Structure formats: C-alpha cells, structure tokens
Amino acid sequence: MSISLIQEQTKELAQLAAKVNGRIIQPGDAAYDDARAVWNGMIDRQPAGIVQAVNVNDVAAVVNFARENDLLLSVRGGGHQVAGHAVNDGGIVLDLSQMRQVVVDTDAKIAHAAGGALIADIDQATQPYGLAAVMGVMSETGVAGLTLGGGFGHLRNKFGLSCDNLIEVEMVLADGRIVIANAQENSDLFWGIRGGGGNFGVVTRFSYQLHEIGTELYTMAVFHDGRRAEEAVRIFRDYCLNAPDEISVLLAMGIFPPIDHFPAELHGEPFVLILGAYVGDVAEGGQVTAPLRTFQEPLLDFSGVMPYLDLQTFFDEDYPAGELRYYWKSLNITDLSDDAIRILVQHASQQPSILSTTDIWHIGGAVQRVADDATAFHGRHVSFLVNPEANWKNPEEDAMNMRWAQTMLEALRPFSDGSRYLNFAGFQEEGDAMMQDAFADKYQRLAELKAKYDPTNLFSLNQNIKPAQL
Numbered sequence: 001m002s003i004s005l006i007q008e009q010t011k012e013l014a015q016l017a018a019k020v021n022g023r024i025i026q027p028g029d030a031a032y033d034d035a036r037a038v039w040n041g042m043i044d045r046q047p048a049g050i051v052q053a054v055n056v057n058d059v060a061a062v063v064n065f066a067r068e069n070d071l072l073l074s075v076r077g078g079g080h081q082v083a084g085h086a087v088n089d090g091g092i093v094l095d096l097s098q099m100r101q102v103v104v105d106t107d108a109k110i111a112h113a114a115g116g117a118l119i120a121d122i123d124q125a126t127q128p129y130g131l132a133a134v135m136g137v138m139s140e141t142g143v144a145g146l147t148l149g150g151g152f153g154h155l156r157n158k159f160g161l162s163c164d165n166l167i168e169v170e171m172v173l174a175d176g177r178i179v180i181a182n183a184q185e186n187s188d189l190f191w192g193i194r195g196g197g198g199n200f201g202v203v204t205r206f207s208y209q210l211h212e213i214g215t216e217l218y219t220m221a222v223f224h225d226g227r228r229a230e231e232a233v234r235i236f237r238d239y240c241l242n243a244p245d246e247i248s249v250l251l252a253m254g255i256f257p258p259i260d261h262f263p264a265e266l267h268g269e270p271f272v273l274i275l276g277a278y279v280g281d282v283a284e285g286g287q288v289t290a291p292l293r294t295f296q297e298p299l300l301d302f303s304g305v306m307p308y309l310d311l312q313t314f315f316d317e318d319y320p321a322g323e324l325r326y327y328w329k330s331l332n333i334t335d336l337s338d339d340a341i342r343i344l345v346q347h348a349s350q351q352p353s354i355l356s357t358t359d360i361w362h363i364g365g366a367v368q369r370v371a372d373d374a375t376a377f378h379g380r381h382v383s384f385l386v387n388p389e390a391n392w393k394n395p396e397e398d399a400m401n402m403r404w405a406q407t408m409l410e411a412l413r414p415f416s417d418g419s420r421y422l423n424f425a426g427f428q429e430e431g432d433a434m435m436q437d438a439f440a441d442k443y444q445r446l447a448e449l450k451a452k453y454d455p456t457n458l459f460s461l462n463q464n465i466k467p468a469q470l
Contacts, residue, residue: 012069013049019061022098025050035095036087038076039140042325042398043084047074050093056170056178056204059115062094063202064176067458074461075202078118078142082328083427085198085461094202096144104129109210110167115203117143122208123312131210132308134165139313140321143206148197149423149463150377152385154277154311157248157365159211163194163377164370170205174454178204192449195377197422198462199446200453218278218285219306220249220292221314223299226270229253229345233360235295236274237336240383245365247288249276253348254357266299270349273357277311319391324355325398327390329405330424331416332382336360340415344386347408352400353392358408361385376446378419378439386412387424402426422463435465444468 017024025035026049035050048071053059066073072091079086079097087093096116102125103112111133113122120139126132136146136153143162151162159165168182169190179201181190192200224232236251243249251274258267274292278285282305293303319326333340348358361384368380379385388405392398405426418437428434436443447468450457455467 012065016049016051016061016065019065020051020053020058022052022054022058025052036093037322038079038081038084038086039319039321040082040084040326041322042327042395043087045084045087045089047088047093048090050095052095052098054098056172059094059096059172059202059204060176060178062092063172063174063458066092066094067174067176067456072461073458075144075198075459077116077144078140080138080141081145081423082326083425088461096202096204099204102126104131104210106131109212111208111210113143113206113208115144115205117206119143119146119312123309126210127215127309130212130214132213133208133210134159134162135312136162137312138315138319140316144203145198146423147206148193148195148203150195150379150421152361152363152421152423154217154248155211155213155279156367157243157362158245158279160366160370161195161377162208163375164366165209165211166194166206167209168205168207169193169203171201171203173201174456174458188449189453191374192376192446192453194375196446196449196465199450199459199465201459213279213308215309216282216305216307217311218280218282218289219303219311220274220276220278220285220289221302222274222293223256223301224272224274224296225299226253226255226272226349228296229270229272229348230341231296232272232274233341233345234338236292236360236362237341237384239291240362240364243362243364244288246280247276247278247285248365249274249292249362251275251360252357253345255351255354257354262300268354269299271299275314318355324391324393325395325401327402327405327426328387328424329409329426330385330387330421331409331412332379332419332421333384333386333412333415334382334417335415336384337415340412343411343415344408347404347411348388350404351390352397352404353390355391355393356401356404357389357391359387359389361387373442376439376442378442379421382417382419385421387421425463428463432466435463438463439465
C-alpha cells in the first residue's frame with residue numbers, strides 16, 4: 001500500500017471518527033493486532049481501519065462511510081467463521097464486539113441480543129430462568145453468523161434451527177437505513193436473512209423465542225472403538241431415523257489426542273464419539289439413549305445429567321482461538337446407505353492430523369417440519385449432514401489437511417444433491433457454483449432479494465449471493 005493511499009485513508013477515518021461513538025483502531029495502534037485477530041489461525045489480514053461500533057447509529061455511519069468511499073467492508077460478529085470474512089486487507093472492519101448486550105423478557109420468553117453477542121452471552125442471560133435460545137454447540141461462536149446461516153445446535157430436533165426461532169431483527173441496510181424485519185414488516189427481508197447469510201445488511205438486534213428446558217439435561221457422551229466405525233455409523237443411522245424429537249445427536253470419528261482427559265492407553269487410538277442432549281425427564285433420557293451407548297462395550301462413557309451451560313461449552317477447549325488452523329466443509333447426504341458409510345469411514349480414517357474429526361449431524365424433528373419455502377435455509381430435506389473438520393497446527397501441512405476434507409466430500413458426491421450447510425463451507429472456493437448448489441431453486445429468489453437490498457454488493461464478504469441483473 002502506498003504512503004499517499006495510507007495518508008488519504010487516515011484522513012477519511014478521521015472524518016468518520018467525528019460521526020461515531022465507538023473507537024477506531026488503525027495500523028500502528030497498540031490494539032491493532034488484537035483487534036484484527038480472528039478464531040482461525042490461518043487468517044492474517046490487515047485492514048485500513050477497525051471501527052468498534054457501540055450502537056446502531058455507529059453501524060449506520062460505518063456502512064454509509066464504506067459505501068460513499070467505495071471501501072471493502074467486513075462485518076465482524078464473533079469472528080468465528082472458518083473463511084475469516086470478519087476481517088479484510090486494506091478495507092474497513094465494522095466490529096460489533098462491543099455490542100453484546102442481552103435482554104431477557106421472561107414473561108414473553110424472548111431474548112433480545114445485540115449483533116455482536118456470543119452464544120455464551122445468551123446462555124448466561126437465559127439459564128438463570130431455566131430458559132434457552134436455540135443456539136450452536138460452541139459458546140464462543142457469534143450468534144449473528146450462526147443464525148443468518150441457519151443454526152444447528154443441541155436443541156435442534158426439539159425446537160428447530162436458530163433461524164426458525166428468530167422472531168424479529170433490527171438491521172442496517174446497504175443504503176444506511178435502519179429497519180425492522182419480521183413476519184409482518186419487511187417480510188421478504190425476514191425470509192432472506194433466515195439462512196441467506198449476511199448478504200442483506202448488518203443485524204444489530206436479534207430477538208429469539210426462548211424455551212423452557214430447565215438448567216440440566218441428560219447428555220450422552222460415549223466413546224466407542226473407532227476400528228468398528230462402520231458398525232457404529234450404521235447403528236447411529238438406523239437409530240436416528242426413528243429417534244424422538246427430544247434427542248438431537250451427532251457422531252464424530254477421530255483419534256484420541258494425548259491429553260489428560262483420556263487414559264494413556266487410548267492416546268493415538270481411533271474413536272467414535274456419539275454426543276446427544278435429551279430435552280425432557282433425565283431418567284427417560286438415559287433410557288432413550290441406551291441403544292447408542294450399549295451396542296458394544298464403550299471405551300469411555302461420560303453420559304449423565306449435565307448442566308446445560310456445561311454442555312454448551314463441551315467443545316470449547318478443543319477449538320482454541322488463533323492457536324490452530326481450521327478448514328471445515330460439509331455436504332448434505334441424501335442417501336446414507338451402507339456404501340456411503342463404507343466410503344465415509346474409509347476417508348475419515350485417513351485424516352492427516354490427530355486434531356481433526358469427521359462429524360455426522362442428524363437432522364430431524366422440528367427442523368424438518370418447517371416448510372421448505374418458509375425460510376431461505378436449504379437443507380431440511382435431508383436427514384444427515386457430513387462435516388469433515390480439518391484442524392491442525394503446522395502451516396506446512398495446510399495443503400494435505402484441506403485436501404483430506406475436499407477428497408472426502410468429492411467421494412460422497414454420488415450420495416448427495418450437492419447442497420451443504422453454509423456455516424461449514426471452508427473458504428468457499430467453489431464460488432457461485434457452490435452457492436447455487438447450496439440454495440437450489442431458492443437461489444434466484446435470493447439473488448433478486450440481493451438486488452433489491454444491496455444492488456452494488458457492498459456486503460460481499462460472506463457466503464456471497466451476487467445481485468440478480470434485473
């Protein structure tokens with residue numbers, strides 16, 4: 001970047017500073033490196049300025065500034081996305097990390113969360129009342145990216161996706177307007193943001209319907225022998241197809257890491273983890289999950305009654321911010337046949353990093369009962385989502401780890417319609433083709449909606465939908 005360009009940007013940012021209440025951080029500031037860091041250790045980008053907004057008017061000012069000056073714009077919620085769209089090179093980062101307030105209306109059972117809130121913020125605000133929002137499975141994830149992309153969590157089969165439980169948003173559009181979107185007001189926009197990602201504006205408030213779940217759930221966390229993975233996946237598949245709504249389960253194949261949580265004799269050995277949360281009587285939970293715990297003698301069984309807050313942080317230590325390199329992909333499976341399972345297990349066993357896993361999410365119950373055209377989210381038509389999570393430390397091993405995930409999904413394409421969960425989309429290397437596969441016949445409607453609300457594609461750093469040529 002030239003000195004003259006830096007000077008010009010500094011002058012422009014000084015003008016923006018007079019319009020916002022939040023702090024503006026620039027290269028050379030002591031806080032700069034911390035402010036530009038995101039969860040994925042592969043991402044190292046240097047924006048011209050980071051604006052830490054503190055209210056919706058700050059957000060509108062930054063959006064207007066970026067549009068008027070033709071600047072590349074990133075919107076940062078939790079900064080937990082694999083592709084690192086929360087930060088860019090040479091542009092502006094609209095950082096919502098100072099906007100994490102959560103207000104709980106216990107009478108209406110609604111939580112109002114500011115745009116930068118994390119899952120932990122909502123869980124900690126709602127659990128004192130025995131209430132919960134339908135959130136994801138890692139507490140450090142931002143609610144914005146999770147919800148706008150759909151939102152799979154431990155409560156999904158009972159209550160649906162995060163976006164299914166969204167009842168209203170406040171957001172800033174590309175032209176700087178502050179609007180409300182719900183089922184009655186700006187309903188087309190409300191349809192689009194429930195699964196369509198961050199394409200249509202910056203959400204500054206999410207309002208969620210809450211559910212009474214108490215403060216403890218029966219939680220299944222059982223490790224089986226990874227050498228018998230095909231058997232385990234077949235039993236998991238058959239169980240899921242008849243499972244009650246109260247249980248949401250996922251299966252993960254991996255290798256025991258050399259940590260104190262596991263006996264030394266298991267270190268380096270393959271495992272199959274089956275994790276599930278039962279919403280209901282805890283005694284019933286033990287009975288309902290027994291078939292997945294006892295079909296073979298488990299290596300380890302940590303199942304039992306668990307505080308919901310502990311369940312929500314179960315995976316946090318495994319995915320530290322900035323310390324590992326992450327590449328997560330996904331594919332919806334339309335036919336989890338024995339042949340598909342054989343291919344899946346074969347590729348899972350070839351993981352180059354001991355830190356990686358191959359996850360299978362069951363999708364059922366309330367998720368599938370929502371009409372497919374009710375939201376932009378596409379994926380209710382399948383019962384299983386395969387999600388290879390490549391996690392590693394050494395930059396020299398980037399290619400082999402990324403290729404492992406890519407090769408697995410290529411081998412599984414015959415058992416899929418090509419759709420996937422966009423919150424697990426790697427670096428979105430496939431571009432428009434991936435987006436069209438991801439949304440199928442909804443894509444054109446989303447492209448037209450994009451043209452209406454963001455015709456110049458100001459919000460381009462996301463799972464991007466190009467504006468239709470109207």
